Amino acid sequence: MRRPPACPPRRPNSALRRPPRTRTEAAVELVKVEFKRDRLRRELEAMKRRAGLSATELRAHALRAQRLLARLASPEEDPWP
Numbered sequence: 001m002r003r004p005p006a007c008p009p010r011r012p013n014s015a016l017r018r019p020p021r022t023r024t025e026a027a028v029e030l031v032k033v034e035f036k037r038d039r040l041r042r043e044l045e046a047m048k049r050r051a052g053l054s055a056t057e058l059r060a061h062a063l064r065a066q067r068l069l070a071r072l073a074s075p076e077e078d079p080w081p
Contacts, residue, residue, distance in 0.1 A: 020026040 020029050
């Protein structure tokens, strides 16, 4: 009977990584963290813009739906001109 292949060793979680030992490692880590921070900040701003646009569109569609329901509920003889 054959054995299943051995699993590769798991990599440690990035939060548990060792601290930088040299100034160069610290500088590289700092640049990575700053880029990630800026990217996350840009994504958050884009999400806020999209949320605002979606809220505006939601209000417009809700208002239109209310108008259409009111028009359908009115007892006019010929509601559609």
